[in-house]
Amino acid sequence: MSHLWTPWRMPYLQGHTHPVAGCVFCVQPQGDDATAHILHRGRWCYIILNRYPYNNGHLMIIPYDHVDTLELLPAPTIVELMTLTQLSLRVLREAYHPQGFNLGMNIGEVAGAGVAGHIHLHVVPRWGGDTNYMTTVGETRVIPEWLDQTYARLRPLFDHLVSESEN
Secondary structure (H helix, E strand, O other): OOOOOOHHHHHHHOOOOOOOOOOHHHHHHHOOHHHHOEEEEOOOEEEEEOOOOOOOOOEEEEEOOOOOOHHHOOHHHHHHHHHHHHHHHHHHHHHHOOOEEEEEOOOOHHHOOOOOOOOOEEEEEEOOOOOOHHHHOOOOOOOOOOHHHHHHHHHHHHHHHHHHHHO
């Protein structure tokens, strides 16, 4: 029998997803980009890797404003949120060659929001067959890449595409 070791997921499985005091999405941008896995900082939003990814490259676009629902965001923030979504799709296509994407927001705890007080958009790359027996039977996702490796793969692409669009 083969063993699959994913000890980094244990805090998530035990419900310890927010080890910091306060809102994790308000605290994260105060730290170092590489340590926090922040891929890009915009004026109104930032892009970060999901610490508990569904697939390789799973990232989130998070407004700096601490609001719990989309309709409270000002128009410039919404425009940047969608612009950064486009950028994220381009980067993920180049890095991982996914066959599709899931984009989504869970607004409110009853809708499945893990951080219900701070709106955020999930961008999840998808491939045919990426849901297998581990997900279905074992309620476990297999992610074959460390977050630091994902960060090292994606950050240069974000930097390159942003500098290219500014010129």
